[in-house]
Amino acid sequence: MKIGIIGAGNIGGNLTRRLTAIGHDVSVANSRGPHTLTALADETGATAVTAAEAVRGAELVVVTVPLKNVPDLPSGLLDAAADDVVVIDTNNYYPKERDGRIDAIEDGMPESRWTEQHLGHPVIKAFNGTYADDIVDKPRPHGDPERIALPVAGDDAAAKKTVRDLIDAMGFDTVDAGGIDDSWRQQPDTPVYGLRAGTEEVAKALAAASPERPQNFRA
Numbered sequence: 001m002k003i004g005i006i007g008a009g010n011i012g013g014n015l016t017r018r019l020t021a022i023g024h025d026v027s028v029a030n031s032r033g034p035h036t037l038t039a040l041a042d043e044t045g046a047t048a049v050t051a052a053e054a055v056r057g058a059e060l061v062v063v064t065v066p067l068k069n070v071p072d073l074p075s076g077l078l079d080a081a082a083d084d085v086v087v088i089d090t091n092n093y094y095p096k097e098r099d100g101r102i103d104a105i106e107d108g109m110p111e112s113r114w115t116e117q118h119l120g121h122p123v124i125k126a127f128n129g130t131y132a133d134d135i136v137d138k139p140r141p142h143g144d145p146e147r148i149a150l151p152v153a154g155d156d157a158a159a160k161k162t163v164r165d166l167i168d169a170m171g172f173d174t175v176d177a178g179g180i181d182d183s184w185r186q187q188p189d190t191p192v193y194g195l196r197a198g199t200e201e202v203a204k205a206l207a208a209a210s211p212e213r214p215q216n217f218r219a
């Protein structure tokens with residue numbers, strides 16, 4: 001699949017490593033420019049590009065930048081992607097440490113809904129509660145007792161299936177976490193956030209989440 005990754009930090013870097021390792025055609029971008037990504041490109045075979053170039057013709061785009069930087073992405077960014085492009089949002093709202101106050105999220109809007117509004121495109125929420133190192137350290141074959149499951153939320157059934165199939169091929173099970181209106185169940189400080197467990201425990205953790213935003217994750 002032709003994949004564009006916007007953000008080349010902890011998560012974007014390791015998604016680049018894993019997705020190239022299983023044979024995808026990956027382009028990766030950061031804010032400082034492709035010349036700062038030559039080491040990652042040499043290591044993985046990915047193509048270092050600008051954000052606009054990462055999206056051009058992509059069948060799948062991953063947005064994995066600090067949440068506060070989402071509004072900095074060029075408007076209409078996704079217009080140049082393939083028809084029916086699937087967009088993965090890995091982001092989290094860390095108001096105290098990083099992002100500052102975002103009123104809509106403080107007022108209860110799911111973080112991925114806010115991101116969708118800025119991107120002008122629906123997203124599938126995935127990897128937001130996954131430790132970055134686990135993307136390269138924890139893939140396991142089907143049936144392995146150590147294979148972990150990741151929650152995946154989104155409103156578009158076809159796009160969600162594409163993402164779940166991709167994550168399956170990466171070496172992880174998935175659990176359908178509902179639509180974006182339900183995606184608070186996997187936001188920071190919920191029971192599933194950072195949980196390394198199989199499908200049953202992940203489903204239980206999603207069900208046990210409280211809709212109250214935890215104090216630690218309020219501005």
Ligand SMILES: NC(=O)c1ccc[n+]([C@@H]2O[C@H](COP(=O)([O-])OP(=O)(O)OC[C@H]3O[C@@H](n4cnc5c(N)ncnc54)[C@H](OP(=O)(O)O)[C@@H]3O)[C@@H](O)[C@H]2O)c1
Binds near residue numbers: 009030032072
């Ligand atoms: N770290 C984790 O384990 C983890 C786990 C799950 C989810 N997350 C979430 O996933 C997101 C990414 O986390 P991270 O830890 O990978 O962040 P990070 O290490 O700080 O990396 C952020 C990346 O985003 C790039 N970026 C920032 N603004 C950009 C822009 N306007 N255009 C293009 N690229 C831009 C940065 O590029 P420059 O360096 O060039 O500025 C950098 O490559 C965050 O929302 C985070 O909360 C993180």
